[in-house]
Amino acid sequence: MRILICDDDDLIINQLQKYLSDFFDQASLKCPEIVTFSDGESLLSDTGEKDILFLDIEMPGMNGIYVGKELKKRNKNIIIFVVTSYAEYLDEAMRFHVFRYLSKPLEKQRLFRNLRDALHFYNTTTIKLSIETKQDVYTVRTSDIIFIEADGHKIIVHTKENDYISIHNLQYWLHILPKNCFFQIHRSFIVNLEHVTNFDHATVHLYNNQFTAYLARRNHSSFKEAYLLYLESTR
DSSP states (O other), X not given: OEEEEEOSOHHHHHHHHHHHHHHHHHTTOOOOEEEEEXXXXXXXXXXXXXXXXXXXXXXXXXXXXXXXXXXXXXXXTOEEEEEESOGGGHHHHHTTTOSEEEESSOOHHHHHHHHHHHHHHHHHHTOEEEEEOSSOEEEEEGGGEEEEEEETTEEEEEEXXXXXXXXSOHHHHHHHSOTTTEEEEETTEEEEGGGEEEEOSSEEEETTTTXXXXXXXXXXXHHHHHHHHHHHHTO
């Protein structure tokens, strides 16, 4: 994991570094690499992994809104904390799906609470699973799995890149998939909530309407509740 801080105020950078170190120390975890930037240009030119970012809005040159939008285009899974004294930027920041909004001066315990949520989200979206077929074993990110389908005697794992015929049954997949991201909508379908485009009482459309899965009527209410909770957790 790599954590980035982008702020033109050295005091904020130092404070964040100290708080992050304290957080991982208290949790008895190895502190990840922490990289700091004083402007948006240098952050955007950085070629390293960007997992969690603490981003100031008011900076010389490129402002944080522009930088955040650019980084989200490059990696939709980046977790962005907006850190600013200016509440008027909140609405615009939320449009590119920042994870949390932290106001200055930073409050340590609030930062800790939100960082725990961020780490849970990070671990969920970066989990890798093995798909065993009759020919080979493939490793994919759970976030790349769109849905899993039982088609007769075949279990098909549909991913962004390929479809795989798994040797394991649907119950196996229900057991190993993260419960907060996947939902069994029908006896033949488990869907990744991340890839839901829209749904009605009978069908769920996935991955920009490229796929359609059946939604059992008895599951509609519980699926809707799970989907709304998922959306809330990613804001």
